[in-house]
Amino acid sequence: MFQFDIWLVIGVAPCTFTKYRKTMRKTGILKSSLSKKYAMALTGLFLCLFLVGHLLGNLQLFIEGEAGRVAFNEYAKFMTSNPLIKIMSYITYASILFHVIDGFLLTIANKKARPVKYVVEKGSRNSSWASRNMALLGTALLVFIVTHMMNFWWVMHFGDMPVHKGVKDLHTITTHFFNPHENAMAGAATLLYVFAMVSMSIHLHHGFQSAFKSLGLDHPKYNSTVKFMGKAFSLVIPSAFASIPIFLYLTQA
Numbered sequence: 545m546f547q548f549d550i551w552l553v554i555g556v557a558p559c560t561f562t563k564y565r566k567t568m569r570k571t572g573i574l575k576s577s578l579s580k581k582y583a584m585a586l587t588g589l590f591l592c593l594f595l596v597g598h599l600l601g602n603l604q605l606f607i608e609g610e611a612g613r614v615a616f617n618e619y620a621k622f623m624t625s626n627p628l629i630k631i632m633s634y635i636t637y638a639s640i641l642f643h644v645i646d647g648f649l650l651t652i653a654n655k656k657a658r659p660v661k662y663v664v665e666k667g668s669r670n671s672s673w674a675s676r677n678m679a680l681l682g683t684a685l686l687v688f689i690v691t692h693m694m695n696f697w698w699v700m701h702f703g704d705m706p707v708h709k710g711v712k713d714l715h716t717i718t719t720h721f722f723n724p725h726e727n728a729m730a731g732a733a734t735l736l737y738v739f740a741m742v743s744m745s746i747h748l749h750h751g752f753q754s755a756f757k758s759l760g761l762d763h764p765k766y767n768s769t770v771k772f773m774g775k776a777f778s779l780v781i782p783s784a785f786a787s788i789p790i791f792l793y794l795t796q797a
């Protein structure tokens with residue numbers, strides 16, 4: 545009997561211990577994946593708010609002539625000098641960083657957790673193209689954001705800026721960027737912006753609804769409303785953004 549107990553302990557205990565460790569490891573991964581998803585959702589929704597604000601400001605580029613130039617420059621001055629907006633800007637930069645880093649870590653964790661593709665995985669039957677390519681779309685957006693900030697943000701903050709009526713003339717920098725008579729790459733830049741906005745639209749189409757799910761805010765009663773809001777947001781915001789470089793290019797060509 546004693547011998548049997550010993551063998552039971554020797555045999556079962558390591559098994560149970562290994563099982564316990566595996567379970568702990570799995571729940572640990574699960575926990576960290578869940579907190580990463582939570583952070584992705586929060587930073588993603590904050591960036592959606594940023595997009596709305598940024599778009600409203602940029603829509604002033606549609607105002608033609610001197611009035612548009614003054615309005616946009618005053619807006620840019622306010623955005624770079626108001627202390628509250630400055631804090632929002634730092635939160636925006638931090639959100640972009642967190643969203644990108646967490647996104648990469650989650651993609652790597654998902655790949656490690658499932659090194660071999662499910663046999664039953666049949667692409668669009670199990671998930672949408674957008675959901676399977678969020679990292680790719682996000683990377684395209686990251687490349688866009690970095691080049692975009694180098695072209696405008698860097699020039700505004702650290703570059704040699706022209707001045708108009710005592711204010712930094714960001715309007716001229718922006719409009720000349722999409723003007724084929726001022727910038728030989730204006731056509732390519734316009735195309736890059738349109739391509740980036742298509743990527744953003746697909747990224748948002750999945751990301752918007754997914755964020756609500758990750759935050760545990762999915763409820764059968766509200767799911768169709770969230771789905772509709774996601775679809776509308778992912779269509780309206782990127783289209784409005786894309787229309788700015790197209791408008792600036794065509795009206796200055």
Ligand code: HEM
Pocket residue numbers: 598602620623624632633636685689692693696697700701714718737744785786788789
């Ligand atoms: C397509 C039309 C767009 C135009 C004309 C535009 C224009 C500008 C300009 C002029 C600035 C510099 C403003 C400043 O430093 O105060 C800026 C900053 C910035 N833009 Fe855009 N932008 C566009 C779209 C986007 C999109 C789609 C994103 C994100 C995906 C984006 C992300 C940013 C960020 C993160 C900054 C820095 C903001 C800050 O310092 O608070 N922009 N943009």
